[in-house]
Amino acid sequence: MKLVEDFSFGLFFWQILVLIVLIFLLRKYAWGPILKSLNEREEGIQKALDSAEEAKKEMQSLKADNEKMKQEARQERDAMLKEAQQMKKQMISEAAEEAAKKADDIIAKAQTAIESEKKAAIDDLRQQVSQYSVEIAEKVLQQELKDKKEQQKLVNKYLEDVKLN
Numbered sequence: 001m002k003l004v005e006d007f008s009f010g011l012f013f014w015q016i017l018v019l020i021v022l023i024f025l026l027r028k029y030a031w032g033p034i035l036k037s038l039n040e041r042e043e044g045i046q047k048a049l050d051s052a053e054e055a056k057k058e059m060q061s062l063k064a065d066n067e068k069m070k071q072e073a074r075q076e077r078d079a080m081l082k083e084a085q086q087m088k089k090q091m092i093s094e095a096a097e098e099a100a101k102k103a104d105d106i107i108a109k110a111q112t113a114i115e116s117e118k119k120a121a122i123d124d125l126r127q128q129v130s131q132y133s134v135e136i137a138e139k140v141l142q143q144e145l146k147d148k149k150e151q152q153k154l155v156n157k158y159l160e161d162v163k164l165n
Helices: 009-142 148-164
Strands: none
Touching: 009 148
């Protein structure tokens, strides 16, 4: 109760006035910058969180793109390997066809050469036979023979001579 007795209205008025001025000054010079700083910090943290979320989404997107690129690379590799296998088979097939064609050409040339050699040999044999026939005929005509038996003997003798040569 002593407090109520010592109460002074003037002191109370000045204390209220100082309190109001202090609140006004604190609000103008302290709370405003503090609240502004807190709001800026909150906005910075929010931006950092948003940026982190965006980075996370971008990372997921990059991961998906990376997987997609890996898959495409695998498909491209498989396609290239398949194409290389087809090219290999085609090259082997073409080489085999070319070898068969060359072999056929060589065989045809050999058959032609054999045929021409055969014809030449037959022509040479005919020429020799005709020459021997002419020689035999000349010898037969040169000798005058009296009977057919001797003529046959002579022809056989000349034929044996021809066989020996």
